[in-house]
Amino acid sequence: MASSLPQPPPLPSLHFTRRSLLLTSTSTLSFPSLSSSATIPPNPTITDRVFMEFGLCPNFFLPNRTLGDTISTLCSDSTSVGRVIIGLYGNIVPLTVSNFKSLCISASNSNNPDSSSYKNTLVHKVFPGQYFLAGRQGRPEKGEVRPPRHLPRNIETVDPTAFALTHSRPGVVSLSLSENDDDDEIKFSPDYRNIEFLITTGPGPCPQLDSKNIVFGTVLEGLDVITSIASLPTYQPAERIRQFNDLAEFFGDERAQNARAIWSRPLTTVYISNCGVLEVAKPSLTPSLP
Incomplete structure (x- = not known):
């Protein structure tokens, strides 16, 4: 006699429609959300313009200078290098731009002993093929910027979003943070502010400066002046x-x-002989530079 074994239950009929397949696939596949997409770079709209005039002074570092000599007295017969017009990105880093403008506006008050300005201060270092540094804080008689106590502290230096723009071409203007070699004693002073800046000179980009220094502007006119400064012999x-x-x-x-x-340091003294703010009728996008 054949043994009667329990039979398994019948399998359910598998019938897939086009709609069920679509529902199944969309429920099992994951798609990237919009928040995970690549970050859109900020729009570098020029909101402000400033000018800087540069000069060469053969007398500033001469050993026979007296105690009261300054750039304004020693360099009265200086040779002009030219004028540079800089566009500033006030929508991206407004505090950095505001502080920079303040030190250009106060050039008209540079005769005031308590005034802080980029006027009559040195381009203190030049790195050929890369960038030059200017606006070092310190003693005016040494060609440095008087401590600008009136400026607010720049909290953008600790904001990651302020470092979004890169040093991708000649003429990029950047707040010098990583390249700043001031003594710690000076940096920890309550009067210290981040005001030293750099300008890339080309011919190529400077990726080593990215994510370390805050790009806040670009040279609109006078890139030949920047190139001339970069060609100066240095120690x-x-x-x-x-x-x-x-x-x-x-x-x-x-x-x-x-x-x-x-x-x-340039073997021939190069300095900012004058600076100021230019009125902008309408903000414009940054032009493409070579």
Whole structure:
């Protein structure tokens, strides 16, 4: 006699319609949300314009200068390099732009002993093929910017969104943070502000500056002036001096940093002879520069 085994229940009929297939696929597949898409770069609209005039002064670092000599007295017969017009991105980094403009506007009050201005201050370092530095804070008699106590502290220096723009071409104007070599004693002073800036000179981009310095403007006119400054010969220490300096820094000798202050300094003094603000009738988009 054949054994009667329990039979398995019949399988349900599988019938897929086009609609059920679509519902199944959409419920199992995940699609990226709009929030995960690539971040759209900020719109670099020019909201303000300033000008800077540069000059060459052969007398500023002469040893026979007196205690009261300044750039304005020593460089009265300076040679003009030219004028540069800079467009500023006030919609992206408004505080950085506001502080920069303030130090250009106050040029008209530079005869005031308490005034802070970029006028009559040095371009203190030039790195050929990359950028130059200007606007260092310090002592006016040394060609540095008087501590601008009236300026608010720049909280954009700790805002990641302020570092979105890159140093992609010649003529980029940037707030110098990573390249700033001021002493810690100066930086920790309650009067210290981030005002030192750099301008890229080309011929190519400077990606090593990206995400470390705040791009807040671009050169609109006078890129040839920037190129002329970049071509100035600078002081470059011998390899033996560099090695000795590295050793001194390793042992904590503070004189090592003081010695490096003159490295890459132009052998001919170049300075900002005048600066100011230009009125903008209507904001415009940044032009493409070479």
